[in-house]
Amino acid sequence: MWNKWVAACRYCFNQAIAYQKENGLIGKIKLRNIIMQSNLPEWMQETPCHIRQNAIFDAHQAYKASQDCKFRSCHAPRQTIKFNNSNFSQGRWYPKLTKGLDFKTSESIPMKSINATQLVKTKSGEWFAVFLNETHPKGNNNDGIISLDPGVRSFLTGFDGQKFLEIGVQDIGKINRLCSYLDNLMSRISQSFGHKKAKMRKASSRLRNRIRNLVDENPSLYFN
Known part of the structure; x- marks a missing residue:
């Protein structure tokens, strides 16, 4: 429906x-x-x-x-x-319109x-x-300062004057692996035909969603 x-x-x-x-x-x-x-x-x-x-x-x-x-x-x-x-x-x-129908949510x-x-x-x-959800920001009384530098090997590298902190190291590696697999999948799609090609296109769409979710997740995870 x-x-x-x-x-x-x-x-x-x-x-x-x-x-x-x-x-x-x-x-x-x-x-x-x-x-x-x-x-x-x-x-x-x-x-x-x-x-x-x-x-x-x-x-x-x-x-x-x-x-x-x-x-x-x-x-x-x-x-x-x-x-x-x-x-x-x-x-x-x-x-009333969907009476008798059901759906499952994660x-x-x-x-x-x-x-x-x-x-x-x-x-x-x-x-x-x-769904819109009203939130109230919490005050932060921490006066500490940290400098952040976006990188390639890790999402962010931070330094607070005493130690270094790497943020999103494992996520960057996972994104690289998924992108490599997506490249390989796209090469196979170009050589496929019919029903097999359609299934592989759906798989590539799911893979792109996984990559996009990982990319979007990093900023929201650390800055919200």
């Missing part, structure tokens, strides 16, 4: 972009009414109204920022469904949300839920 929702969001976004490219920028409410009341495919009627509306609003914002904005592709690295805060309750999105998610939420699908088929 989520895949159908993603397709509906992409379709409405592209229709809204196409309309604006032909007719110019108009108000987002007027744009929503035009697209929603147009001759949409029958399968679209089975998808929630709010997610289609939010996709149209995204198209309005994208065209307002740049008239050269691009259409959304089904081959994009990430595809997003945006929900209103009222669309999530009882620990799921549209509980981490616990809240039963309700006072903020808007999102579902993000990656090219490798993974799904991520996005």
Whole structure:
């Protein structure tokens, strides 16, 4: 069902972009009414109204920022469904519409949300839920100073005047190994055909996600 929702969001976004490219920028409410009341495919009627509306609003914002904005592709690295805060309750999105269906999560998610939420699908088929979480920064009474130098062998090297500290040494080595394996995999993909090539492309997409997660994890791990 989520895949159908993603397709509906992409379709409405592209229709809204196409309309604006032909007719110019108009108000987002007027744009929503035009697209929603147009001759949409029958399968679209089975998808929630709010997610289609939010996709149209995204198209309005994208065209307002740049008239050269691009259409959304089904081959994009990430595809997003945006929900209103009222669309999530009882620990799921549209509980009445999805009654009888279930999903598993690697981490616990809240039963309700006072903020808007999102579902993000990656090219490798993974799904991520996005919830806003209010945090309060803690004060730091430590007056110590450390100088940090980004490196190649390690993510960062620090010196506090007395000793050196290497940050992310093992992660850099793991990233190098994964990049080397990805290069080898891409070489084999170029020599493959048919179903085998498709499976290897999915594997390369998963591998890129692992590399990207490791790269993004280092700064957030040490500076948040």
